[in-house]
Amino acid sequence: MFQSNRHEHASGFIEFRTESLTGIRTRICPERVKRGIGVPDIPEYSEEGCPFCPEKVCQVTPVFPDGSRLKVGDSITFPNLYPFAHYHTVTVMSGEHVVRRFTYDLIHNALSGQIRAMKDQSGYVSINWNYLPSAGASLPHPHLQGLCDAVPDTLLMKYLRGSLEYYNEHNQSWWNYLKESESQTERCLKGTDLFWYAHHVPVGEKEIRCILPATTVSDFQASVSLFSEDLIRILEFYQDMGHGAWNMSIFFATDDEREYFSAFATLVARINPNPLSTSDTAFMEKLHLEPVILTLPEDLGNIWRNCNGNQ
Ligand SMILES: [Zn+2]
Known part of the structure; x- marks a missing residue:
């Protein structure tokens, strides 16, 4: 599956790995974990100007060509206003700004919305999630993004x-x-x-x-x-x-x-x-x-x- 090569040093080791199928390389340095990952510091979001809040989402987000947005449970799916793929959709999973524990319904509804929005596209589809700003999320409300390219x-x-x-x-x-x-x-x-x-x-x-x-x-x-x-x-x-x-x-x-x-x-x-x-x-x-x-x-x-x- 992979080749590995361990380099010992004074305070531990570095393990260099290469995946056989893809040639992808990585290096693993467990000592660095001692630097810490920090404690969760979830930002407080203001409701002002948030386009994904329930009262705004149906006014300010784009619609599909038939004029609709797709609702599954509490989730709502629509085209991305700022796409970076040929076809790019967003699913807002919850009306809440911050979700600390994800339930089955929350996850299942949002993924089902993505599947329905993406299944008729021809090309390479992915369903993606950045959770919290440090992972790249630019807006509050957990949300999924569906991409499709040729x-x-x-x-x-x-x-x-x-x-x-x-x-x-x-x-x-x-x-x-x-x-x-x-x-x-x-x-x-x-x-x-x-x-x-x-x-x-x-x-x-x-x-x-x-x-x-x-x-x-x-x-x-x-x-x-x-x-x-x-x-x-x-x-x-x-x-x-x-x-x-x-x-x-x-x-x-x-x-x-x-x-x-x-x-x-x-x-x-x-x-x-x-x-x-x-x-x-x-x-x-x-x-x-x-x-x-x-x-x-x-x-x-x-x-x-x-x-x-x-x-
Ligand atoms: Zn909001």
């Missing part, structure tokens, strides 16, 4: 290319091999409905992935209930470890890639909002395109087992 984004492209090469060479899906292989390791997060594991070459802190029984966003309808139940547990796991902010992306492909690609979700924990705007992303991530991670994925698996009765 060409896959950089990360998805690496997995699509790698998966096709692997399939041609081995006549089986890399994703099945991944599940088989990861389920034998301490990175596997057992006790969930779908397959979740701490990713072996993390691109972000405490990266956790779910391999979905799906390829396209339409397929996702069949497993969105199980996914929502699992996701609540993963978010509580992050919160129990002190992380109040995160990014999530769920990547889908097209019917043409069904034989060799599985849709997958990935989550990374982000630094908590803090008064100095200290960032967890610096020259290594932004300019070298090489993440520096604090937590070994194997340690994350162990914390999960400790929190979930040693499964």
